[in-house]
Amino acid sequence: MTETVPVTVVSVSNLIKQFGRFAALRGVTAEFSGGKLYAILGDNGAGKTTLLRTLAGLNQPSSGEVEILGASKFHDICQQVGYMAHPSLLYDEMSGMENLEYFARLYGITSGTRCAEVIRSVGLDPDLVRPVGQYSQGMRQRMSLARALLNNPKILLLDEPFSNVDLHSATEMVRLLARTRDRGKTIFLVTHQASLLEGAADEFVWMEFGKIVGRTRELKRPETAQ
Amino acid sequence: MTETVPVTVVSVSNLIKQFGRFAALRGVTAEFSGGKLYAILGDNGAGKTTLLRTLAGLNQPSSGEVEILGASKFHDICQQVGYMAHPSLLYDEMSGMENLEYFARLYGITSGTRCAEVIRSVGLDPDLVRPVGQYSQGMRQRMSLARALLNNPKILLLDEPFSNVDLHSATEMVRLLARTRDRGKTIFLVTHQASLLEGAADEFVWMEFGKIVGRTRELKRPETAQ
Amino acid sequence: MKRAFPILGIVTAILLSYALCMALMPVTHIWIFTVGAPTEQTMGNVQRIFYYHVPSAWTAFILFFVNFAASVVYLIRRRPAADIVALVSAEVGVVFCTVVLITGPIWARPVWGIWWTWDVRLTSTLVLWLIYVSYLFLRRFSSSGQTPTLAAALAVLGALCVPFVYLSIRFFRTQHPQPVIGGGGSIDPRMLHVLLINWLAFSCFAYLVCWSRYRLEKLQRDVDEAHALESLLDPRGSVR
Amino acid sequence: MSAPTGITRATLLKDLRLEWRSKDAINSMLFFSLLVVVVFSFSFDPSAEESRQIAGGLIWVAFLFAAVVALNQTWAREIRNQVLDAYRVSPAPANSLFIAKVLGNFIFVSALEALMTPLFIVFYRLRSLGPAWQLLLVAVLGTWALVVNGTFFAAMSLRTRSREIMLPLLLFPISIPALLAMVQATTSILNGEGARFWIVLLVSYDLVFTTVCLLLFETVLNAE
Amino acid sequence: MSAPTGITRATLLKDLRLEWRSKDAINSMLFFSLLVVVVFSFSFDPSAEESRQIAGGLIWVAFLFAAVVALNQTWAREIRNQVLDAYRVSPAPANSLFIAKVLGNFIFVSALEALMTPLFIVFYRLRSLGPAWQLLLVAVLGTWALVVNGTFFAAMSLRTRSREIMLPLLLFPISIPALLAMVQATTSILNGEGARFWIVLLVSYDLVFTTVCLLLFETVLNAE
């Protein structure tokens, strides 16, 4: 079920984000085409999370433009975007299924089977009644991914999905993401464990001090000015 | 300034720790000799953190014995142990130096230069006046390490010191730890990024489901029953 | 030991029903036995609530004292059994104390014309109830494996508070009757007899409930332990 | 996209279900409000004539304190794992969330009041000289005023450090007119005097603040 | 190992310095207490004679609520980055920490009271018929009672779920005798009657509870 996607799905131009006196993004300009898996890498404080949150409409940029799927207002395309943050974005007290059912309401998804389908697709059991708070870290990250996939988004924004996840679960998540990408989705993935993505990512985007300093096909840090 | 250390510095025998119905440690028996760097590896929920906290006297084991430096009560040897957890264990509102000065009081360290010395040893600047809350993640982890090193402990317990730390800072921390080990300290280090420690660790301790399932010299997961 | 339980149960049931007859019936002579209690002259039959009100209060006090003693023992000896005793006595004590706090106003309404008044006895019962309810709350909300320790600490503080409660509300004017035993009050010996029978029945009942609750809690902990043991043997370290 | 009311209902139901499932919050709030009543009765001798005079004030101050504690928990569940961000990236309108939270709090605080009022009546031996239904009306209007503002300011104080203390700082000053109206209305009704003016005042206060909160909530929610 | 008093001093100084540096907590607490006074005076509008009767209750209820809010923050700083664990692995004795926290809270709450009292005096036109130094004594003793228990229970509620609500649930019932004593003592002194009994009661309450808290604190701190 490969979808056709426009060539450039996300374009940001001269994006600046300031927190008080500190500029977390200092002029990011880039275009990203559809159906790819982008790994965003960089040191602590490089601005990766800030960039992702700005794409997800959770941060207002101080200046600059963001255009996703041709729209400049996030609200118009929020149906097309899935966002997964470092925290799980799930209610600890509800089971995975109940969580997804609630979020399905928010997205106006009426199909009764969609939730179970998504949960199965990330390799979990939809009938699990345990509350999410009692899941292991690996299960929780998968469920969190399921939430991001719920509305079948064209664009996925994932912030450190592998942190504190053991190697085994992480490799499986990478496989799942690669499959998703192959179905025509565009994925942005922030991580410190780039080696996990070797072979899976189409492009590595390197950030430094609030700027994109290079984009490479291979996992090799580009020579930068600094 | 290599110190002489006894052959076996830490020995645990049949350690069991239960949280309600759940057994996080299910009979851990092991001896660790001094002057080595042990990397403790294992999947999420294997019980690594629980083992470390039990060694640090922060958890009371449900049964079993812990003997550190010949003492079975933690209080007797707390001067000899340094503990670094995933959270920073520092006051965000104070500068690094102020933090260390306070902890020095707790340890009864009177030497006026010790704090500056430790801060310098982890590669930070003792004169930095910024509060720790404004440090970058990498700096904060280093400062946290400095706190653990403050009382010049014979035994260091480190829980995921590299998580969310970029590759560059992490490699530097590994170098620092290797140097510390070379000065005769014993280091226990929990991490998910074992590859960082290749070459630096003396032994890899593999945990699974609350048990130690193997100890290897090389970074190679042992064949286990399961 | 196993036998004692049903025997005690039967004895309690007999005692309770006998006491119920005694309390609710006016004095009647059946053959050579005299049963029932005299009807109070001014208050009438309402007064019969007395036979539930007072024994409940005494029972609750005894249970709270047991809770205190068990908590101290736990703090010193760290025996799980002491902790269970403390928990159980607090729970049952709160129930009996609640009975006092419900029967009191029911009685007060027809007799005094009001539901509640700020009187020494009433107030101190209320405070006692509050203290032990907060004790149960702590036990319930505690997230650590050290609930017994925290609870025991609170129990000690709570028990220490009781004398201060008595001292501090001494000045409240007293509307409530004086203690029957050791106080200035006087009582018809027939009533006293019924009261004591009721008290005996209530004490047996409380003891029985505590005992079952103790065994239940003990079993629950044993089951937990068995589960934990099972999880020790289970290769994956967890049950289910 | 499902209708905004559908989302409100789903959110409210989810909250009620979670509340019901844990029951801890409910129980502890009930006990807390009982404690508040008892503390008040210990501090203001209920048998004294003076205390009876100020009962209207006492009740509302006690409600206010209990409500602040309850309202402080409103958003706790939503920010625990930053679930609020999940709401924000979804197409659901902000006001659906606000209304759901206000309704949830209204139910919760009303339940508290329903429990505290009889206790106050018993402890202070209150008897109303005016019509009791007016008291009910005042209670509903006053509670609504507290809850709308409280929910709004609780959301606002999410963005500040030392969150718990911020709520009363924001809520109290703005609520003073409403509080005054509630107290005066209650006292007047208890004393058998007319409370028309105060009720009209409360109604208009409610209308104005509900409208403004609804207009502004989206902005507050989306402020980072 | 440095002496326990040295550690107490270091901890206290650290807390005071941090408090002073951020000033947030101080400012907001001051504003909060001001608001409490204002809310009270809007809710109760007594004549001078009546106010003397209820002033003791008013003041202490206001203090109590302000203190609960303050006490809830006591340990916040220590658990933020689990700094408490760092304390626990160090050789420093638990009671040094407890005493430092109690002293810190005592200073803080006293400052609040020092600010609120004049406001109360002005708003309610209070004039004491008894000796004012006795009022001071009652304030010190009463505050100490609140603060010792409050600090202890705040530490206890660290180990529980829904922490904020737990503190009043534990603190209020046990503080009732102390509260009653404070209120009665204040009212008696204001009315020019003797308050000897209440002061003795407060002193013994303070002694007993301070001792027991010191005995039990280590256990509570080390409960995981």
Ligand code: HEM
């Ligand atoms: C309204 C709530 C009431 C409460 C909380 C209450 C509480 C208590 C308590 C705790 C006791 C045992 C005290 C002791 O033995 O020292 C007691 C005993 C007693 N109560 Fe009440 N009471 C209430 C109302 C009443 C009323 C309305 C009456 C009847 C006029 C009454 C009559 C008695 C009598 C006769 C005793 C036995 C006295 C004794 O032997 O101690 N109570 N009550």
Ligand SMILES: Nc1ncnc2c1ncn2[C@@H]1O[C@H](COP(=O)(O)OP(=O)(O)OP(=O)(O)O)[C@@H](O)[C@H]1O
């Ligand atoms: N809300 C905020 N207020 C102030 N500064 C912020 C805020 N969020 C982020 N920053 C600062 O902006 C910079 C970039 O932060 P960001 O979280 O984007 O980094 P990152 O690349 O995700 O780093 P990490 O790998 O540590 O997650 C950091 O220096 C951080 O301190």
Ligand SMILES: Nc1ncnc2c1ncn2[C@@H]1O[C@H](COP(=O)(O)OP(=O)(O)OP(=O)(O)O)[C@@H](O)[C@H]1O
């Ligand atoms: N305080 C606690 N209460 C209940 N269960 C706990 C507690 N602490 C740990 N556990 C459980 O014990 C198990 C082991 O936890 P531990 O934190 O030691 O794992 P870990 O090996 O450090 O895992 P990770 O790599 O995710 O940090 C987990 O399943 C966890 O859920």
Ligand SMILES: [Mg+2]
């Ligand atoms: Mg980040």
Ligand SMILES: [Mg+2]
């Ligand atoms: Mg861990």
